[in-house]
Amino acid sequence: MASEKRIDCVILGLLSHEDLTGYEIKKRMDTALKYFWSASYGSIYPALSDLVSRGLAVKREDGESGRHRLIYTITDAGRDYLRNWLALPVLKDEIRYETLLKLFFGKEQGPGQAISHIEALEKKFRGELPYLLSAEKILKESLGDDTAHKYYLLTAEFGIKMYRACLEWCGEAKQLLAE
Amino acid sequence: MASEKRIDCVILGLLSHEDLTGYEIKKRMDTALKYFWSASYGSIYPALSDLVSRGLAVKREDGESGRHRLIYTITDAGRDYLRNWLALPVLKDEIRYETLLKLFFGKEQGPGQAISHIEALEKKFRGELPYLLSAEKILKESLGDDTAHKYYLLTAEFGIKMYRACLEWCGEAKQLLAE
DNA sequence: CTTACCATGTAAGGCGTTACATGATTCA
């Protein structure tokens, strides 16, 4: 069994919940999924065409809005494909933290530079945490509305835990470097 | 200024501390850097040849051991290149957690499957944490020996914080799913 | 009326992995 392309699975996963355009799929990635996944238009649009040609999704034009929109819907075959992938064990969880890399080699440039890299990370996380907290609040309040919300909440809480741990580490790391 | 290839920078970073063979570089990646970076032989060996051809490293054959070993040393130009990269702001910290992706779409398959993905993650992290803790202990004891140890310790502590936060989340997530 | 956002797509190329290919040495 060929290992399923993840971009296909992400898109099918999003479509399994609601019909979407390519543009909307990208927006979901940049908001709900951004804490653990990302993708660009250059991979989304070709993947969508491919899914249609393989019968895993269908495309229709939006008749209602004034805009030119191509709305994609998952098919039964697509749902089967998604379920099959979900059942497979996870192949890899990847982390590539350039910040940590620069820190690891920090001796070459000294503590000042290391601290400024840490502060950039800290700033980014501090800025993003409020969004996650508000998502958490909304999801908790609407847990009963949709079975899916429980799963969304889980991932939001993962992000919150990670961000908080990271912010804590930033503080301690700066202190160690200042010594 | 062309954005420096990260594989080149990682290798130069490792060589900035000590001379190494390609094989040893891979080992460093799989132990000290594994918590935030990875690379395969298929990228390491070609990158090493490239660094030599650009004058950023030099290669010599090992005369002492019985084995066929090619030992690489960073040049002054290589050190300049590395320092320049270290001074640049971080371009991207990436996370691609397939586990979280499968969890996000968990509604499609129900809580049993979600829990088994979480347990796989939990098992992996629980197995790796002791190594990090022992690295932390060793680095703390030898902080005075080498300026670099402080920076290594920082990254080890990052890993510990992240793993602990993640393990905590695993427990809570399983509980929420069991409800 | 202009800025921001909505909306779709392609081409080129970078980056990296997997699988393959080979062989020596160490240790139990």
Place this chain on the structure above:
DNA sequence: TGAATCATGTAACGCCTTACATGGTAAG
């Protein structure tokens, strides 16, 4: 003597990003 580990490398290919190219619509 067989398994594990040391050790170097290539070829094919997959996946994805960046940059480009184009144009419509909503809102102030």
